[in-house]
Amino acid sequence: MLKRVGAALVREGIRTAVLFLLVTMAMFGLLDMAPGDPVALYVNVQSLSPDEIRTVRHELGLDGSLPVRYGAWLGRMVRGDLGTSLRTGRPVARELWRTGWRTLLLTGSAMLLTLLFAAVTAYLAAMQRHPVWAAGLTAVGYVLSGLPVFWLGYLAIYIATTYFHVLPLTTSTEAAAGSWSFFLVPVVVLGLGNGTVSEVTRHLGTHLKGVLQEDYIRTARAKGASLWRHLYKDGFVMPLSSLLANKIPYVLGGAIVVEQVFNWPGMGRLTWQAASDRDYPTLLGVTLLAALIVRAAHILKEAVQVAVNPQLAD
Amino acid sequence: MKRFLETASEPTAWQRFRSWPLRRTVATVFGTGVAACVVAAYLCSVLKLLPKDPDAMDLAMVNALPDAAHLLGTDFVGRDLLSRIMVGTEAFFLPGLLSVSVSLLFGGLFGVLAGFWPERFATPVGLLLQLMESLPKLVLILLIIALFRPDIYLILLVVGLTNIPAAAELLRARIAVLRRKSYIEAAIALGLSPSRVIFKHVLWLHGRGLVLIQATIGMGEAILIETSLSYLGFGVQEPTPSWGNMVALGKDYFFRGELWISTVPAIAILIAVLGFHLLGDALLERLEERA
Numbered sequence: 001m002l003k004r005v006g007a008a009l010v011r012e013g014i015r016t017a018v019l020f021l022l023v024t025m026a027m028f029g030l031l032d033m034a035p036g037d038p039v040a041l042y043v044n045v046q047s048l049s050p051d052e053i054r055t056v057r058h059e060l061g062l063d064g065s066l067p068v069r070y071g072a073w074l075g076r077m078v079r080g081d082l083g084t085s086l087r088t089g090r091p092v093a094r095e096l097w098r099t100g101w102r103t104l105l106l107t108g109s110a111m112l113l114t115l116l117f118a119a120v121t122a123y124l125a126a127m128q129r130h131p132v133w134a135a136g137l138t139a140v141g142y143v144l145s146g147l148p149v150f151w152l153g154y155l156a157i158y159i160a161t162t163y164f165h166v167l168p169l170t171t172s173t174e175a176a177a178g179s180w181s182f183f184l185v186p187v188v189v190l191g192l193g194n195g196t197v198s199e200v201t202r203h204l205g206t207h208l209k210g211v212l213q214e215d216y217i218r219t220a221r222a223k224g225a226s227l228w229r230h231l232y233k234d235g236f237v238m239p240l241s242s243l244l245a246n247k248i249p250y251v252l253g254g255a256i257v258v259e260q261v262f263n264w265p266g267m268g269r270l271t272w273q274a275a276s277d278r279d280y281p282t283l284l285g286v287t288l289l290a291a292l293i294v295r296a297a298h299i300l301k302e303a304v305q306v307a308v309n310p311q312l313a314d
Numbered sequence: 315m316k317r318f319l320e321t322a323s324e325p326t327a328w329q330r331f332r333s334w335p336l337r338r339t340v341a342t343v344f345g346t347g348v349a350a351c352v353v354a355a356y357l358c359s360v361l362k363l364l365p366k367d368p369d370a371m372d373l374a375m376v377n378a379l380p381d382a383a384h385l386l387g388t389d390f391v392g393r394d395l396l397s398r399i400m401v402g403t404e405a406f407f408l409p410g411l412l413s414v415s416v417s418l419l420f421g422g423l424f425g426v427l428a429g430f431w432p433e434r435f436a437t438p439v440g441l442l443l444q445l446m447e448s449l450p451k452l453v454l455i456l457l458i459i460a461l462f463r464p465d466i467y468l469i470l471l472v473v474g475l476t477n478i479p480a481a482a483e484l485l486r487a488r489i490a491v492l493r494r495k496s497y498i499e500a501a502i503a504l505g506l507s508p509s510r511v512i513f514k515h516v517l518w519l520h521g522r523g524l525v526l527i528q529a530t531i532g533m534g535e536a537i538l539i540e541t542s543l544s545y546l547g548f549g550v551q552e553p554t555p556s557w558g559n560m561v562a563l564g565k566d567y568f569f570r571g572e573l574w575i576s577t578v579p580a581i582a583i584l585i586a587v588l589g590f591h592l593l594g595d596a597l598l599e600r601l602e603e604r605a
Contacts, residue, residue, distance in 0.1 A: 015441075015444075018441070019441070019444060019445055019448055022441075022445050023445060023448060023449065026445070027457075030457070030458070030461060031461070033461075034461035034462060035462075142588060142591065142592065143584065143588065145587070145588075145591065146583070146584040146585070146586075146587040146588035146591065147580065147583070147584045148538070148541055148542070148545070148557075148558070148561060148580055148583045148584075149542075150542070150545050150558075150561060150562070151561050151576060151577070151580035151583075154561075154565065154568050154569070154576060157569065158568060158569060158571075158573070161569070162571075195538055195587075198591060198595075199591075202595060206602075248450075249447070249448075249449070249450035249451060250450075250451070252450040252452075252453065253450050253451050253452030253453065253542075254452075256452050256453070256456070256546070257452075257542050257545065257546065260546060271453060271456055272456075272546060274456075274460065275456040275457075275459055275460045275546075275548060276547070276548075278460045278461075278463075279460070280457070280460050280461060283453075283456060283457045283460050284457065286453060286457075287449060287453050287454065287457050290449065290450045290453045291448045291449050291450075294447075294448045294449070294450060295448055298448070
């Protein structure tokens, strides 16, 4: 099994490298098309003389042809130099490092909550033993998917501050980021309100119904064997891992809105601020990091699926 | 004899509709109703058939709850919320249609290429789609907003571009199945041109349901993205109303306990998105049942 998973990881790693190259080309193309001087990404143009700017332009390889410029840009990026933020003047890589782990935690926990909600609802619906609960949860899922996540955030803040007194109204300090309520409320809001709950539930429900009709499940039932033991691989692990990989971009996008609502010092808020100030080095870094996170989820999915189902290895 | 023939013949559309499970009937009727309401609100807004002037302030009547004069109440400067909700459909209606058309056009193109000639196009198209999928939509859109400062039409054009992979994958899977059916092979063997087989026998006769589903889902998504962006302050700007910036404007009053101003547009978003989602799901369920 380890060998199969290893081979799958290598294959996906190569594909990711190719995709990364293409993504950076697309990014570079966008950047090249955008109005404004790319030198401004690296130095403060206003404080330098024209001569100095010309030197910097040459040093950065920005005076060459398009492939040369792309090569120089890619070379700097691979070494971790994503330029400096136009807003704070600090290196983009450090800003991403500072905020990225929080957003990863928020997104990951929210994604798990979404999958948990969907798994429970789909299981109840497919087993047809508690139809009222199943119908109720499905309806709740639909309503949650339609409600805008920012309003859900307002409601959560209102309820938490008015009835439970757990959340300070303005939570901009870094110190507050450690407390549990500060973490929990956004996770619940993003996990239930990211707009994918109903779709994930529906997908999982259809899949589970199909698996429950398989002969081996009928045999297991007839034998009186544990249904769960025969169901979990094909019924849950496979679809949940692919849903995780497919929906992570949506949840990451939702994190931008949720962090804005809760004033949460993560990558989403960084993105919002960067977009407001047209701070494109930061946005470029965020885009690349987000693409890496999405690809990492994809690789994880491939590894899990190959581990569960050897037929997928080739 | 006549009666016997009637029962033996194909069920009529109405009879088929009657035989649907209740859930699907409700979803379809609700979804169609919502779509009709959105179109009606948009047309009223364009033709200026509004109950009140959406920009007229009335400082004697701020933060009012619904009454006979203002059916949905007023906002914090006394503007009529119902009229603003109706004008708010303008923010996503045409841009949303643009987004849906773009994703269907290119999604259809890639889906046909990869589904009809898999040996030639499946790998490059698959790679291209994976490339587009590996960038989170909202992040990409924010990057483009920062670089180009586009208006809402251009933004939703980009949203349409980011929706291509989903549309293409759905069509590709369907076409790959159709491609192996005997009647399509027969059509090819009979010497029909590929374009005729693709447009008539694949897309029109067996793919229009999927296209319609993709369009409903795409419209729901366009509403969510437009409202999210306007909420964040990058889409439609005040004083032009969008359901997203209306929620954002009510924020301070919301935390003070005056929940109404933010909640009205939020519920409008809920109903519209829910309607399009339910319609899409019901149509998809029907299609899966037939296949």
